[in-house]
Amino acid sequence: QLWYHLPPCDTFELLAHVYDIPKPVYCDRLNMLVDRFExxxxxxxxxxxxxxxxxxxxxxxxxxxxxPRVLFLDEPTIGLDVVAKRAIRELIRQMNREEGVTVFLTSHDVGDMEELCRRVMIISHGELILDTSVSALRRDYLRFKIVRVRLADAIDRFEMRGVTVAKHKQTNLKLSVDTDVASIDDVLTELMRHARIADITIADPPTEQVIADIYGRGASEALGGR
Known part of the structure; x- marks a missing residue:
C-alpha cells in the first residue's frame, strides 16, 4: 500500500484521510509507530x-x-535476512501483546509459525486439511524421531525396518525412526545387540519436516487424524 515513488510520510498522510483519522489521533498514532518501528x-x-x-x-x-483489531499479513518476512526477520517478528509480537491485535499470518516460512503463532491452519490445494494449535501439531503429528547414538565399538552397518541411517561414521550413528513401524525401545534393543551404547539423544524433527509429512499423508488422512 506504499506509493513507490513517494516517501512513507506521504502514504501515511493519505491513509489518515482514507480512514478519516482525526488529526490529533493521527499525530499521536504516527509518532508511536515511527518510534516503535524505528x-x-x-x-x-x-x-x-x-x-x-x-x-x-x-x-x-x-x-x-x-x-485495527484484526491484521492480515501475507508473507511478512519473505526475502528478508535473518536480522530483519527477527525484527519484524518481534514487532508483530509486540503489537499483538500490547494492543491485542489479532494477526492472521500467511507464510511458507515455518519459522514465522513457530515464533509467532499459537494456532496453525494448513491448506493443501485449496482445502483445509488441519486446524490445530502449534503445540498439538508437534505432539500429535510427530511420526519420526531423530536418534543420535555413540557406540562403544564401531559396527559395519545397521539395518532395521522403519529405521533410516542418515549418518554413520565409525561409532556415531544418526537414525531417523518411523515410530509407526518401529518403537524407540525396539531400536535401542536392536542396537545393543550390535554394540554397547555409550551415549544417546532422542529429538523431534524440525516443525518444517512435520508439516511436510502432513502434506505427504494427503488431505483425507490428515482430516481423519484430527
Missing part, C-alpha cells in the same frame, strides 16, 4: 530507495495506523 531516518526517503526490510516495516506500520 522509521524516523527514512520517513522522507522515496519508497523505491528503501531496503526490503525497511519497506516491510513501513507496510506493517501503515496497516496499523488506524488501530
Amino acid at each position: 522509521l524516523g531516518e527514512f520517513m522522507r526517503t522515496p519508497v523505491r530507495k528503501l531496503s526490503l526490510g525497511q519497506r516491510m516495516r513501513c507496510e506493517i506500520a501503515a496497516s496499523l495506523l488506524h488501530g
